[in-house]
Structures are given as C-alpha cells and as structure tokens.
Amino acid sequence: MRVLIAEDHRVLARTIATGLRRQTMAVDIASTGAEAEQMSLLTDYDVLILDRDLPVMSGDEVCRRLRELHDPPRILMLTAAGELTDRTYGLTTLGADDYLAKPFDFAELVARVRALSRRAPKPPTTLLRFGDLTMDGTRRLVSVADRQLELTPKEFAVLRLLLLAAGAPVPHDELVRRVWDENLDPRTSAVRTTISRLRGKLGHPVLILADRGEGYRLCE
Incomplete structure (x- = not known):
C-alpha cells in the first residue's frame, strides 16, 4: 500500500x-x-x-x-x-x-x-495466473502448482506487478516506484533482494528471469 x-x-x-x-x-x-x-x-x-x-x-x-x-x-x-x-x-x-x-x-x-x-477501486481481474502460478488478489493468496506460499507485503506487491505484465519485462525503476516509497535509493539492492527471496519461495524451475537492461519478467 x-x-x-x-x-x-x-x-x-x-x-x-x-x-x-x-x-x-x-x-x-x-x-x-x-x-x-x-x-x-x-x-x-x-x-x-x-x-x-x-x-x-x-x-x-x-x-x-x-x-x-x-x-x-x-x-x-x-x-x-x-x-x-x-x-x-x-x-x-x-x-x-x-x-x-x-x-x-x-x-x-x-x-x-x-x-x-x-x-479503493479494485482491478477488473483479481485472479491472476501465469503457468502454474496463481494469485488471488482479493484473499491475498499465492500458490504454485497448488502449493500455497507465504509472502511478505513487498514480495506480494512485486509478484503482482510481474503477473500483471504477463511475461513482459518490468523495469527496475518501475518496481521501485510502485512498491517502495520516494526515500528508497534506486541504487540499493532492495529490489534484487526481494526478487531473490521470491525465487527461493517459488522454487524450481526458476520463474523470474532478469533481462539485462530491461528489468525482471516471469517465464514458464
């Protein structure tokens, strides 16, 4: 929020x-x-x-x-x-x-x-899917192949933006702007650290890829 x-x-x-x-x-x-x-x-x-x-x-x-x-x-x-x-x-x-x-x-x-x-107005679709990954925005539930995940608010917000992008890259600066506040130095490792934790919770195969110069995106 x-x-x-x-x-x-x-x-x-x-x-x-x-x-x-x-x-x-x-x-x-x-x-x-x-x-x-x-x-x-x-x-x-x-x-x-x-x-x-x-x-x-x-x-x-x-x-x-x-x-x-x-x-x-x-x-x-x-x-x-x-x-x-x-x-x-x-x-x-x-x-x-x-x-x-x-x-x-x-x-x-x-x-x-x-x-x-x-x-606040909710987006038209609160249930987001990408492959085996599912997010219920209303109940704030995330699962991978029916395995429910426990995410922090920041992890949930980052993953939601990646799901909304549906496989297109989300720039690092946009993640900072949408998830963190203006006091975060965009040069810090906060985004990389959050992505790393998400990858660990999502498990293998790796579902989040880093596109050099583009940002992060989901992959199947």
Missing part, C-alpha cells in the same frame, strides 16, 4: 510516516498543498492523509481538485478542525472519504487507512 501524507508540521509528518512504514506501508510526504496535488498526479497513491490547513494551496482545495480526477486516491482528512460542522463539510461538500480530528490515536489512524485502502 502506498500512502501520501500532506502535512506542514514536519515533526508530525515524520512521526506518522515512521509509524506507517512500520506497518509495511510505503509512505511519501508533502509539506504544501501544491506539492500534494502534484505528487498525487504523478503517483498512484492508495490513500492521501490530508491536513486542511496547508500552505500555498489549502487542503480543502487539494481535495476539490483531486476529486475531479477519474481515479483519485482515497482521502483521509487529518485536521485540528474537529467540530461536527467541520467533519460534515469535509465529508459532504469537499468529498473526503474519511475524517479524523487531531489529536488522534495512532492505532485508529492505521485502522482507518487500511479500511480506506480496502475500499
């Missing part, structure tokens, strides 16, 4: 980001409304945690603009404006998907973010 935090209070933004990353989420941070809008247009976020009181462009305006997109992220407004009229305005007039007032309990924030991600 990839989350964008739009919050100008840098300490709070970093604290939330650290906590969500410990929950295996990929997290980016925007400190202004304009930055939040631009990042949302460039990256497919599952959830946007949006403060209403942002500089340059207000969170209210960000919410209005993103709601005009064909497939906007789910928006959780996280703000000090917690009166009933504020919550009603955010949910009905602005079109936010959820509203949480500050101060808040972090466990509740995590629960709300996960709930919003489950409500």
Whole structure:
C-alpha cells in the first residue's frame, strides 16, 4: 500500500510516516498543498492523509481538485478542525472519504487507512495466473502448482506487478516506484533482494528471469 501524507508540521509528518512504514506501508510526504496535488498526479497513491490547513494551496482545495480526477486516491482528512460542522463539510461538500480530528490515536489512524485502502477501486481481474502460478488478489493468496506460499507485503506487491505484465519485462525503476516509497535509493539492492527471496519461495524451475537492461519478467 502506498500512502501520501500532506502535512506542514514536519515533526508530525515524520512521526506518522515512521509509524506507517512500520506497518509495511510505503509512505511519501508533502509539506504544501501544491506539492500534494502534484505528487498525487504523478503517483498512484492508495490513500492521501490530508491536513486542511496547508500552505500555498489549502487542503480543502487539494481535495476539490483531486476529486475531479477519474481515479483519485482515497482521502483521509487529518485536521485540528474537529467540530461536527467541520467533519460534515469535509465529508459532504469537499468529498473526503474519511475524517479524523487531531489529536488522534495512532492505532485508529492505521485502522482507518487500511479500511480506506480496502475500499479503493479494485482491478477488473483479481485472479491472476501465469503457468502454474496463481494469485488471488482479493484473499491475498499465492500458490504454485497448488502449493500455497507465504509472502511478505513487498514480495506480494512485486509478484503482482510481474503477473500483471504477463511475461513482459518490468523495469527496475518501475518496481521501485510502485512498491517502495520516494526515500528508497534506486541504487540499493532492495529490489534484487526481494526478487531473490521470491525465487527461493517459488522454487524450481526458476520463474523470474532478469533481462539485462530491461528489468525482471516471469517465464514458464
């Protein structure tokens, strides 16, 4: 799951980001409304945690603009404006998907973010197959020749992108962009390490090949 935090209070933004990353989420941070809008247009976020009181462009305006997109992220407004009229305005007039007032309990924030991600539009096909490899995206189950695998969230996300590509190579940079967050140095070995673990769990014959200069692809 990839989350964008739009919050100008840098300490709070970093604290939330650290906590969500410990929950295996990929997290980016925007400190202004304009930055939040631009990042949302460039990256497919599952959830946007949006403060209403942002500089340059207000969170209210960000919410209005993103709601005009064909497939906007789910928006959780996280703000000090917690009166009933504020919550009603955010949910009905602005079109936010959820509203949480500050101060808040972090466990509740995590629960709300996960709930919003489950409500995000699902791809038309949640059952993906390639040879003997099957992935049930709804139940998050993966099997090879009826042998069920236990995958980490990162391994599952990488394998899903490879399955969606149906044997075509998926570039290294795309795996970084879609599975990890902006803080990952693309030169690190995170992708190679995850691919190596996946190969070990998938077993023999090797189902994931590295195309030099192209990325990684599935093979039968």
